[in-house]
Amino acid sequence: MSQEERSAAFLEMLERLHERHLVGVEGVREVWLIRHADAYTGIETIGPGLVDPPLSPVGREQAARLAARLADISIDAVWSSDLRRAVETAQAVAAGHGLEVSQDPRLREVRTTWDEGGSAPLGEPGQYPFPESEQSVLARMTDFMKQLVGGLRPDGRAVVVSHNAAIGIYVSGVLGLGWGKLPILPVYTSITILAAKDERVVVRSLADATHLLG
Numbered sequence: 001m002s003q004e005e006r007s008a009a010f011l012e013m014l015e016r017l018h019e020r021h022l023v024g025v026e027g028v029r030e031v032w033l034i035r036h037a038d039a040y041t042g043i044e045t046i047g048p049g050l051v052d053p054p055l056s057p058v059g060r061e062q063a064a065r066l067a068a069r070l071a072d073i074s075i076d077a078v079w080s081s082d083l084r085r086a087v088e089t090a091q092a093v094a095a096g097h098g099l100e101v102s103q104d105p106r107l108r109e110v111r112t113t114w115d116e117g118g119s120a121p122l123g124e125p126g127q128y129p130f131p132e133s134e135q136s137v138l139a140r141m142t143d144f145m146k147q148l149v150g151g152l153r154p155d156g157r158a159v160v161v162s163h164n165a166a167i168g169i170y171v172s173g174v175l176g177l178g179w180g181k182l183p184i185l186p187v188y189t190s191i192t193i194l195a196a197k198d199e200r201v202v203v204r205s206l207a208d209a210t211h212l213l214g
Helices: 003-020 057-070 084-095 134-151 164-174
Strands: 029-035 077-080 101-103 157-162 191-197 200-208
Touching (some): 057 084, 077 084, 084 101, 134 191, 164 200
Parallel strands (some): 077 157
């Protein structure tokens, strides 16, 4: 193989690698999937039924830091689950862009025994702890994402505020992993960036919360 042939083959390999991961490809939509800010610091009671507290003072500060980080980022739409901690986080981002927050219950946290009026101990690592099945959560999150991406303009970007386990299950599904195979806890207001085109979704960054540093 000549030097020219070897160089051409290398450059073609790079081009195909980038295309496979939607790098430099036209018409790619981005979804910035964000966990809500803190709603639990200082909480003393959760009340009956669905666990749905507002942001704590700590959470409001986190949401403000998130909003400052995204202030100069072009955003076409802001979505959240219909739970208060997600809505209030999303509102902090949307306000700086002159956008309204759209809500969708498919983005809710996984249904827990706490939401059903009970309680549950923390299980062993890798043990699935929820009454709502992993398959159900993945299906509703995937359905939402397909609908969202389909409605975005080419090269558009949406911010989506959801919840810890719901994000973990969805991203694990994108990566071809099952529950417990992605040992990352998305901290409050952490950002996972997804790129999507047609039926393909790739992960560009995972659980980044550098805006909380310092």
